[in-house]
Amino acid sequence: MTILVIGGTGTIGSQVLAYLDGQGGEVRVLTRAPDTARxxxxxxxxxxxxxxxxxxxxxxxxxxxxxxxAPNAADELTQAMLTLNVAREAGVKGIVYLSVFKGEEYADVPHFIGKYAVERMIADCDLPATVLRPAYFFQNDVRQKDALLTQGLYASPVGTKGISMVDTRDIGEAAAPLPRETYELVGPDGLTGAAIAAIWSEILDRPIRYGGDDLDTMEQRLRAFAPAWQAYDLKLMFRRYQQDGATATAAQIDRLTTLLGHPPRSYRDFAHAVASEWTAP
Incomplete structure (x- = not known):
């Protein structure tokens, strides 16, 4: 069996490759820089x-x-649809497509509705695909290290409605081809900004406060290292998180538990592990 992983050098891709390690067959990874890719x-x-x-x-x-x-690029939709057409022409027997949780509901968020459009193509063309819909990743909060440790601040503006964030390790474990199945990849808790700050307060044994819901400041901060369109796209995503939340149902969590063979990992366990790394001598 020959497997092609597109996006294998990123955060999620590395977890997919870890899951595939030792499974047998040839694993190819598409990369712009094959000589230096880790x-x-x-x-x-x-x-x-x-x-x-x-x-x-x-x-x-x-x-x-x-x-x-598919990468979070301005032409992500075009890239994903062309790639799936090539896969169909090449006779690929199984496809795993990484979509996003709530993609069909957040119609004003470009990278959400674009992924849902790809799902529509998969369904309309009857492609042999497993669609995975991950929520916001725990591992995104590794970027909060400086704010947490030096400012006593959890700065991600996730709001008060709750988000069923997911561990990327659970995404990697779920990435097996199960034709024509769709799974929501979610965590066990609906996490708010205040709840996450409380978890970090307990783990770091110091007061951590939630930084609030200021999306304009977040957008400007993102523009320091991301294109303006992407910063605005992410601002729109967080606006919907604040307005509507993104919490999973008990049935979705139970279904994922069955798929994984264990309950989805908790944010608290993730934070414990990360804090141990940050404070190790």
Whole structure:
């Protein structure tokens, strides 16, 4: 069996590769820089880019299973749809597509509704695909290290409605092709800004306060290292989190538990592990 992972050098992709390690077969990873990409031993780097359709066709040759983790790019929708068309023409037998939790509901958030459009293509073309819909990642909060440790602040403006954040390790474990299935990948708790601050207060043994819901400041901060369109896109996402929340149902959590073979990991356990790394001598 030959497996192609697109997005294998990123946060989620690395967890997918860790899950695939030792599963057998050839694992290819599409990358712009095969000579410098940091990949697990035994994986095969393949030079390519989703914006280069010829490289995608070459990488897809002889592939049985495709893991598609499209980048958060301005043309993400086009890249994902072209890649799935190439997979169909290449006779790929199983596809895992990483979508997003609440994609069909957050119609004013570009990278959410774009992923849902890809889901529509998968359904309309009857592609043999497993669709995974992860919520906001725990691991995004690793970026909060400086604010937490030096300012006593949890600065991510997640609001008061609650988000069923998910551990990326659970996403990696769930990334197995189960044709024509859709799973919400969520955590066990509906986390608010105040609840997350309280968890960090307990774990760090110091007062941590929630920084509030100021989205304009967040957008300007993001623009220091991200394109303006992406900063605004993320601002729109957080606006919907604040307005509507993104909490999972008990049935969705139970279904994921069955898929994983264990309950989804908790934010508290994630925070404990990260804090131990931060404070290790």
């Amino acid at each position: 990949l697990p031993a035994g994986t095969v780097p393949v030079k390519g880019d989703l914006s280069d359709i010829d490289s995608v066709r070459a990488a897809m040759d002889g592939v049985d299973t495709l893991f598609l983790l």
